[in-house]
Amino acid sequence: MNKVYLVDVTNRDGVQTSRILLPKLAKTMLNLYLDEMGVYQSEIGFPTLKHEISYINANLELAKIGAIKRLRLEGWCRAIPADVTLTFRNCPDLKHINLSMSTSDVMLRTKFMGKRSWDDILKGVCASIKLAREYGAVTIGVNAEDGSRTEPDRLIEYALAVREAGADRFRYSDTLGSDDPLTIFEKVRELALATKYPIEMHCHNDLGMAVAVSLAGAQGAIEAGVDCFIDTTINGYGERAGNCDLVSTILALKFARGFKEKLRLDEHIDLTKAWKVARYASYAFNIPVPITQPGVGANAFAHESGIHADGTLKDRRTYELYDPEDVGRGEPERLETGRIITTGEYGGIRGFRHVYGKLGIEFDDDSDARNVFELVQYANLHTQKPLIDDELRLIARHPEIVRNILKVTP
Ligand SMILES: [Zn+2]
Numbered sequence: 001m002n003k004v005y006l007v008d009v010t011n012r013d014g015v016q017t018s019r020i021l022l023p024k025l026a027k028t029m030l031n032l033y034l035d036e037m038g039v040y041q042s043e044i045g046f047p048t049l050k051h052e053i054s055y056i057n058a059n060l061e062l063a064k065i066g067a068i069k070r071l072r073l074e075g076w077c078r079a080i081p082a083d084v085t086l087t088f089r090n091c092p093d094l095k096h097i098n099l100s101m102s103t104s105d106v107m108l109r110t111k112f113m114g115k116r117s118w119d120d121i122l123k124g125v126c127a128s129i130k131l132a133r134e135y136g137a138v139t140i141g142v143n144a145e146d147g148s149r150t151e152p153d154r155l156i157e158y159a160l161a162v163r164e165a166g167a168d169r170f171r172y173s174d175t176l177g178s179d180d181p182l183t184i185f186e187k188v189r190e191l192a193l194a195t196k197y198p199i200e201m202h203c204h205n206d207l208g209m210a211v212a213v214s215l216a217g218a219q220g221a222i223e224a225g226v227d228c229f230i231d232t233t234i235n236g237y238g239e240r241a242g243n244c245d246l247v248s249t250i251l252a253l254k255f256a257r258g259f260k261e262k263l264r265l266d267e268h269i270d271l272t273k274a275w276k277v278a279r280y281a282s283y284a285f286n287i288p289v290p291i292t293q294p295g296v297g298a299n300a301f302a303h304e305s306g307i308h309a310d311g312t313l314k315d316r317r318t319y320e321l322y323d324p325e326d327v328g329r330g331e332p333e334r335l336e337t338g339r340i341i342t343t344g345e346y347g348g349i350r351g352f353r354h355v356y357g358k359l360g361i362e363f364d365d366d367s368d369a370r371n372v373f374e375l376v377q378y379a380n381l382h383t384q385k386p387l388i389d390d391e392l393r394l395i396a397r398h399p400e401i402v403r404n405i406l407k408v409t410p
Pocket residue numbers: 013175202204239
């Protein structure tokens with residue numbers, strides 16, 4: 001049976017969104033946490049963008065030394081040869097890439113103003129695929145931006161052309177979030193039947209259905225006998241009304257009555273990491289998790305009304321589909337209410353040693369301590385919020401890689 005794999009695009013689609021941002025150190029933490037959670041791939045950013053280069057190369061280094069174990073780190077660029085060349089010049093060790101091109105009439109008309117024919121576009125995309133392969137790309141995904149508003153026949157023609165050129169899978173983008181579950185199921189099934197090509201669902205939430213349409217599309221792909229990939233973002237952060245939420249997607253695959261029978265989720269996924277990942281993303285982005293958020297919202301397991309509380313107290317399954325422990329909840333969180341010593345931008349060496357001592361990390365060598373201490377100051381300058389324990393651990397474990405993550409000199 002074919003499987004459903006998750007590709008998280010928080011570090012690309014999430015961060016490109018208006019009015020929300022993420023420091024490179026936090027992007028790195030998300031990659032580490034996604035790896036712990038067993039997510040298949042992370043779209044880590046824009047290798048053509050100058051201020052991303054050092055962060056991307058540092059994360060590739062983390063993968064090389066085994067600090068990131070299974071998660072595939074993938075870069076995103078436009079499907080034009082100039083971008084592919086720039087990508088691999090900037091990040092020569094990048095092994096996974098998504099190449100993006102618009103395919104709908106409306107986007108081609110507005111973006112290219114009639115200057116490029118459909119044939120020219122296909123040729124450019126296919127040349128980009130071949131070029132990426134020459135530069136050493138191990139997997140190449142090709143995006144049909146605005147796939148949902150593209151004529152089905154054209155979409156099939158495009159998918160067949162990129163497969164012929166050597167791409168590994170095809171990304172169907174519901175860029176405006178305009179699909180509905182029944183339509184997308186039919187469309188993706190037809191596409192998969194006609195091409196026998198693994199399909200990646202990339203859906204936006206403008207109509208509040210990003211998770212529903214992603215899963216309906218996945219079912220279409222699986223029924224047609226191909227693997228399916230679903231693009232997600234943590235807490236659904238993304239352009240406009242956001243993307244397909246990572247935790248909700250996993251919950252739906254595990255607990256929705258139909259999907260849990262019909263769709264087989266990548267067995268590496270560990271849902272118990274959901275709470276940690278969602279909370280960290282909320283902290284790093286500075287966006288609260290809505291009280292009603294599936295699985296990780298404050299009220300996801302709260303009961304008060306007479307009938308609900310009574311039913312839940314008698315048997316939790318009366319009003320709960322899954323348990324708090326399934327999403328990594330249930331342990332009380334420690335909140336320091338007394339004296340607290342922190343380390344950061346303006347800290348000193350004594351406070352620094354105290355904080356690390358509490359984490360069980362000692363520095364025997366004075367110059368090692370000084371080195372990490374200085375990096376902690378810069379990391380805090382970079383994030384502009386208190387460093388969490390896992391960030392402090394990352395800095396102590398891989399100081400030279402963190403130094404590169406923090407390098408964003410214009
Ligand atoms: Zn998108």
